[in-house]
Amino acid sequence: MPKAITNVYKILMGVAVAAATATTVFAQASYPSRPVRLIVSQAPGGSSDTIARMWAEHAGKAIGATIVVENKPGAGGLIAAQNALNAPADGYTLLLGSVSLMVLNQFTYKPLPYNPEKDFVGVTMLTTVPFVLSANPATGIKTLKDLTEKAKAAPGKLNFASAGLGNSTHLAVELVSNALGISMTHIPYKGEADGILATIGGQTEVMAPVYGTALPHIKNHKLNPLAVLSPQRTPELPDVPTLGELGVKGFDNMGWSAVVARAGTPADVVEKLNKATAAFHQSPDVQAKLKSMGVIPMSGPSALVMETAARDAKAWGPTLGALNLSAK
Template identity: 45%
Template sequence: MAAAVCITAAPAVSAQDEWPRAKPIRLVVPFAAGGTSDILARLLAQQLQLRLGQTVVVENKAGAGGVIGADAVAKAAADGYTLLLGTVASHAINPALQPKLPYDAAKDFTPVMLLGSISNVLLVGAGQPVKTVQELVQQAKAQAAPLPFASAGTGSSQHMSGETFKLMTGARLTHVPYKGSAPAIQDVIGGQIPMSFETTVVALPHIRSGKVRALAVTSAQRSKALPDVPTMAEAGVPGFDVSSWQAFYAPAGTPPPIVKRLHEELSEIVAMPEVKARMDSLGVDHTPNTPEQFAAFGRDELAKWSRVVKQAKVQP
């Protein structure tokens, strides 16, 4: 019996000890290329593969506000070779918004590390006449049809920023979901849609080039990346506070030594001066955290967005 136990246990121990030498690691981004998650994933993947000595391939699986990509990771083997760059959308908003998700955000993933929070920003196209939040609210209330706003997808933090804006201002808006941030902001730039809520990561270069106009950030404090742009509270919507966040997950059941190694490597990567500077420039605010602290944060976020969805009567 003892020999049989040893033989049975040997393959699992061997596979764990071999990680990450067996094959390339797949880092799934549940949104389109060019968005916040994609930019951050590629920044970290480059450093992670140098430290692990193994190729880290970023794979974009966009659609359904992050659900498709997250579901692919939830159903992947728990061997450390498939990881997820998860977000507030995939693990807090969509679980609150859609009771019949194909995965359980709390049970089907192992939290590795919270990478940081990111403010969203209310944008209008450069050709739009409005210059302030209050002018936009007046326009949205005055015109016959609701004013359309773009987001990275249903259940994204950008979507919920818009729903919260409607709830708190009474502005008449209609949501237009895209398959990611990049196609959404391109239509704002092109004038196909008048406004959007977007993360500072994606919005920054277009704000600086003058292709879009930033009216306010959605966080309680001004963004380090956009210090001259007022908060929603400063722009006349007191109490407004919606932020996105990005995080690393592995499938549930991933061996603790692999999770520990990933957390240690990621902690050292985000502390590197060049990576920290890049994350600061993107508006990603990182606070060191353990997997346990991140898990508790995730539970609080799910409870928070469940309340918002109910109060705003948001339908998927």
């Protein structure tokens, strides 16, 4: 190839590369230029949905765009996760991550159709939340001792509800049951709200919903609280002991929520969303609402999400593996 032509070719290639780079930089710098989707694996009405909508409102204002919550319940969160992974890694489709999606599902769904560590990147931590082990009042179960005695007298007869197979509300009860040496039958529902209604209605006898979802039903005497899965008793339920007080250790911090994105999402987009979360955590209205729900704000760098997931998988993996749980 003649030298002159070669030089022209090099110049044109350089211009093309520069243009492509400039286009990419501009696209990232202009983010967001359209509405952002936040996919939630729970049905509307539960505490996870409430937290997602508050974050969407405040973070959306901070980045100057509308963040639309889309509820995709069912299949233990697999539908929501797959929906997020089917979208481009451009920051316009996010997923409300949780201990269920990012940790527990890998011990329930084998093979899990996604790899939490490789397929997602953390965006921001949002909250941690206690669970409340609760029973339908008609069962006569008022304490953890009552539950243990009733379950041991008739193994497998008591049913417990959850927000879905592999959900934290499922595996929390499995882990507690294992620690207590009891056996109950699991009945999964398409979301926390449905599981609560089933327990109140008597289709199931026991559930461990998150604190905010359980509290109004406890206040209305539709559920008997047996124990809280938290480091200390809560102000709204001062007479309800923690599992730790009752001698059942290792359940202080089972529930957390976060925002994640598909792996490959530009780092500057992730950082922009992480910084926008300050508007959520610093809002007096959000702080008051979270307090009323018994939810604790949790902030930190984007890397904290996957670090927390790895920590929990290591801590609970041996016990969950021994339970030999699997999706039917």
